[in-house]
Amino acid sequence: MASHAHDYLLPARVTLEEAGELLSEHLDLRQGAVSSAERRFYDTFDGLLRAAGLAAAYERGRLSVTDSSSGELRAAAELAEPPERLLAYELPHGPLRGVLEPVVELRALLPLVHLATDVRELGVVDAADKIVVRIVLERPAVIIASGRRIGLAARARLGPVRGYEDELLDVRGTLEAGLGLVEAERTVLDEAVLAAGEQLGGVSSKIDLRLRADQRADAAAAAVLGRLLEVIEANLPGTIADVDSEFLHDFRVAVRRSRAVQRELKGVFPPAQLASHRGELRWLQQVTGPSRDLDVYVLDFDAFRLTVPERFQADLDPLLSVLRGRRLAARRAMVRELRSDRAREAISGWGSFIERLESLPEEGRVDAARPIGELAGERIVKVYRRMLRMGRAIDASSPPEAYHELRKKGKELRYLLELLAAPVFPGEVVKPMVRSLKSLQDVLGRHQDREVQVATLRSLAGEVSALPAGAVALMAMGVLVDWLLQDERAARDEFAAVFTEFASPEQRSLVKDTFR
Amino acid sequence: MSRVLATYNIKGGVGKTSAAVNLSYLAARGGARTLLWDLDPQGASTYLFRIRPKVRGGGRRLVRLKTRADDLIKGTDYLGLDLLPADFSYRHMDLALDGTKRPTARLARVLKPLYRHYDYIFLDCPPSISLVSESVFEAADALLVPIIPATLSSRTFAQLEELVAGGPQVLAFFSMVEVRKSLHREVMAELRARHVTMLGAAIPAADEVERMGVDRSVVAEIAPGGRAALAYEALWWDVKRRLDLGGRR
Numbered sequence: 001m002a003s004h005a006h007d008y009l010l011p012a013r014v015t016l017e018e019a020g021e022l023l024s025e026h027l028d029l030r031q032g033a034v035s036s037a038e039r040r041f042y043d044t045f046d047g048l049l050r051a052a053g054l055a056a057a058y059e060r061g062r063l064s065v066t067d068s069s070s071g072e073l074r075a076a077a078e079l080a081e082p083p084e085r086l087l088a089y090e091l092p093h094g095p096l097r098g099v100l101e102p103v104v105e106l107r108a109l110l111p112l113v114h115l116a117t118d119v120r121e122l123g124v125v126d127a128a129d130k131i132v133v134r135i136v137l138e139r140p141a142v143i144i145a146s147g148r149r150i151g152l153a154a155r156a157r158l159g160p161v162r163g164y165e166d167e168l169l170d171v172r173g174t175l176e177a178g179l180g181l182v183e184a185e186r187t188v189l190d191e192a193v194l195a196a197g198e199q200l201g202g203v204s205s206k207i208d209l210r211l212r213a214d215q216r217a218d219a220a221a222a223a224v225l226g227r228l229l230e231v232i233e234a235n236l237p238g239t240i241a242d243v244d245s246e247f248l249h250d251f252r253v254a255v256r257r258s259r260a261v262q263r264e265l266k267g268v269f270p271p272a273q274l275a276s277h278r279g280e281l282r283w284l285q286q287v288t289g290p291s292r293d294l295d296v297y298v299l300d301f302d303a304f305r306l307t308v309p310e311r312f313q314a315d316l317d318p319l320l321s322v323l324r325g326r327r328l329a330a331r332r333a334m335v336r337e338l339r340s341d342r343a344r345e346a347i348s349g350w351g352s353f354i355e356r357l358e359s360l361p362e363e364g365r366v367d368a369a370r371p372i373g374e375l376a377g378e379r380i381v382k383v384y385r386r387m388l389r390m391g392r393a394i395d396a397s398s399p400p401e402a403y404h405e406l407r408k409k410g411k412e413l414r415y416l417l418e419l420l421a422a423p424v425f426p427g428e429v430v431k432p433m434v435r436s437l438k439s440l441q442d443v444l445g446r447h448q449d450r451e452v453q454v455a456t457l458r459s460l461a462g463e464v465s466a467l468p469a470g471a472v473a474l475m476a477m478g479v480l481v482d483w484l485l486q487d488e489r490a491a492r493d494e495f496a497a498v499f500t501e502f503a504s505p506e507q508r509s510l511v512k513d514t515f516r
Numbered sequence: 517m518s519r520v521l522a523t524y525n526i527k528g529g530v531g532k533t534s535a536a537v538n539l540s541y542l543a544a545r546g547g548a549r550t551l552l553w554d555l556d557p558q559g560a561s562t563y564l565f566r567i568r569p570k571v572r573g574g575g576r577r578l579v580r581l582k583t584r585a586d587d588l589i590k591g592t593d594y595l596g597l598d599l600l601p602a603d604f605s606y607r608h609m610d611l612a613l614d615g616t617k618r619p620t621a622r623l624a625r626v627l628k629p630l631y632r633h634y635d636y637i638f639l640d641c642p643p644s645i646s647l648v649s650e651s652v653f654e655a656a657d658a659l660l661v662p663i664i665p666a667t668l669s670s671r672t673f674a675q676l677e678e679l680v681a682g683g684p685q686v687l688a689f690f691s692m693v694e695v696r697k698s699l700h701r702e703v704m705a706e707l708r709a710r711h712v713t714m715l716g717a718a719i720p721a722a723d724e725v726e727r728m729g730v731d732r733s734v735v736a737e738i739a740p741g742g743r744a745a746l747a748y749e750a751l752w753w754d755v756k757r758r759l760d761l762g763g764r765r
Binding site for chain 2: 064
């Protein structure tokens, strides 16, 4: 593969000195320094850096981000200690933040592997004794938690020197044909991650399942719910530890999606048992709600600040400190619930229930044996039509709840499309439908968020006013409320246009033709 | 984005190339992506880096944007430090510039595509006052001016400040200093008192600076921890500090 084209594996049990001597029999070499280095690599829980072709490593007081394939330095910054956790958006503005933040966004960088490497630097030189190809011989070892080292295969890494591409080709030829060395298939970092027993690319919260249209509906439901449960379980520890805001977010999305499947495919479950599991997932959703709302408030605070005139922006500080305090209190309450026996049993009980689902008696499970394609199509048509009725009933005088109820149905339709329709129906129908639904949901979501935010601000007014500078903060909050209400009205005004597209005759006949 | 720094003096033999090579080395060693363009047709920096003083198509095609600077760059022996080599045809660069529209903006146009690839671009300039130097003044954020503490050096400094008024920052520093000479000490004291933009660090007339031409290397490798290596480190620290006070291109 091109991305690791310049890493060659050295024969087993050859020391770096011997390897250097071996190479010098075939190449004009300048022998450089021998050294050893310890590097701590970082990535997000879901491997965003690796997916972007980047690697972040801490070494001797510096955190640097390099391009994984070329080894080229993208940015670096001094850091006194290797961080336990690093949030890009908390870094000072500069090149390092500039490279990291667009890739990892809200996700924290976490320690991935700790490598100790013996290094010998060599340079292939031309007639003027100028280095034209760099060769780094390295013998890496992974240091695992117990302090034990796991040795990895030694390598010769060829580093290109700009403007000397032909020489690089020559040296590669010598290593391959002359010395019979073979290119490494994986990067050192990937090898190290595997040796440490970790998963390459981190832990994903994507669902990405293969379903067949003629598969039994209960089997399909069990597969989707099983994968969603994996996501719930994978994100629970990070949610409790408050590693970054995305753990809680992904946890809640997976719970909400599971609930949508419970509701939409209820005919594949035994009714009595389903009811108790539905109750437990609803409870998980409820106990995590306030914490998530306050996460969003705190994360978006800078954006809110910008909606008030510049001279009032600093006046909002007391509000931020009240929000932060509330967030911590909400987190404490949430963590208490998530650590409880009830939460443990809710999750494990749900797991064993879906594992057994296909083997349960079919009595009362009226949809269990139907093909999932047919059942999912039927549900999509139903929910879509329901949304048409709800949306048509909305006008300028409708209460906020009417928008909110439509949005909740919209989420259900979205999950049906993404989880069950995407794997079995044609992408050219499903994708545009998800897109037009998304535009509708964005407008409805904005409307609902503003509604809730105004209510939250009102509920905080008393607490803020009791703080020093609270009176001034209240005035600035008034300006903010005004902006929120304006934006809520704007969302209402935009609703008609996006709903018309969602409910267009073309869209309606497409739904009818595809899903029936 | 880049900061463009030109080592410049009307006079030759004052330590321009030593400064360009050693400072660009320190910039790269500090982790910055660094390029040095050897604009002097004599090609002393190019020689020190053991690179062939040759650019395909020559200087004329380069300043007329017929060849891309990007394609002519060579990596040096030092990680993070690249060189745009000298070429003997640079001796006619004035003529090549003269035929272009807005000749003084030309070098900046050649460099513009490189700004996003390098944190620092050093220009090692030939000693002259010409279209080339005017074009350098327009491209550079700062001029690094080595000054030998001798009579007339104060005058040289004043002339230069007048010449680039409204253009790049002028950061002058003492070069080839012999502290045992009382004349050097007197002139340094006088200039420092008169010009606040005179940098604190002074480069000594040391053996290791002269050895650069023989060893074809930087002072930090010839005599790490030596007087000259420490002086260049102090100078680089001071230059970066002054740049942070000034602007960015």
